[in-house]
Amino acid sequence: MSNEKQTIHEFDLNIIYEFFSNTERQGPGSAKETLKALSFIDGLTEKSKIADIGCGTGGQTMVLAQNTASEIIGVELWSDFVKQFNQNAQNQNLQDRVKGVVGNMENLPFQEEELDLIWSEGAIYNIGFERGINEWRKFLKLGGYIAVTENTWFSEERPAEIQDFWQKAYPEIDTISNKVAQMQKAGYLPVATYVLPETIWTDFYTWQTLRCDSFLKKHHGNKTIEEFVASERYEAELYYKY
Structure with a gap:
């Protein structure tokens, strides 16, 4: 196994998808936090159209569907x-207005000014925050909303170890104030920003620990899987350390 710590983005997508399959959410979050973000958004009706970009298996999407009357495309x-x-949509009798489609966030299957709300929990980093908010804006109707979660720094200075890890994992990571400035530059009027509670992360890393154990057992002796698990564990280690 290499001594140099790799980040999740350096591994084959099939490994990443298998690791995060068969779970309600593919990243930190909760129904409570989805509803908190939704509470800042006005004017959604049965005629509104929502896109959940990078929806995964739809944990947050189903929460949106249960608390709006809108059409939702994941x-x-x-x-x-x-x-x-x-x-999942069918199991909850939501299939008439909630549908998942295979698509790429770099080439979204929507017309300009088609959407009332763009939602993206834990996914916009795949295209990059600044690129995402700029390229996706054309799909929003006048007065439409975008709601995303984004990796950010809480302070201007960090220990070198965690700075180096996240700079490699996600070079766009920045402070909240700089992210808000990027939104304003892109033509948005920021409505609200807030920090996810610590329990969201501790719950996620607790799940991750158990998943790492079972994943290693399933792929016993696979060096690539061992390196992937080491990367996941190192991220959690840094979280608890700092």
Whole structure:
């Protein structure tokens, strides 16, 4: 195993998708936090159209659907996640207005000014925050909203170890104030920003620890899997350390 710590983005997508399959959410979050973000958004009706970009299996999408009357399209690159997404919608009798489609966030399947709300929990980093908010804006109607979660620094200075890790994992990571400035530059009027509570991360890393154990057991002796798990564990280690 290499002594140099790799980041999740350096591994084969099939490994990443398998690791995060068969779970309600593919990243930190909760129904409570989805609803908190939704509370800042006005004017959604049964005629509104929402796109959930990088929807995964749709944990947050189903929460949106249960608390709005709008049509929702989930866009996800991985077809197995889309199959599970649509099964989840059917299980909750939401299939008439909630649908997952295979698609790429770099080439979204929407017309200009088609959407009332763009939602993206834990996914916009795949295209990059600044690129995402700029390229996706054309799909919003006048007065439409965008709601995203984004990796950010809470302070201007950080210990070198965690600075180096996240700078490599996500070079666009920045402070909240700089992210807000990027939104304003892109033509948005920021409505609200807030920090996810610590329990969101501790719950996620608790799940991750258990998943790492079972993943290693399933792929015993696979050096690539061992390196992937080491990367996941190192990220959690840095979180608890700092």
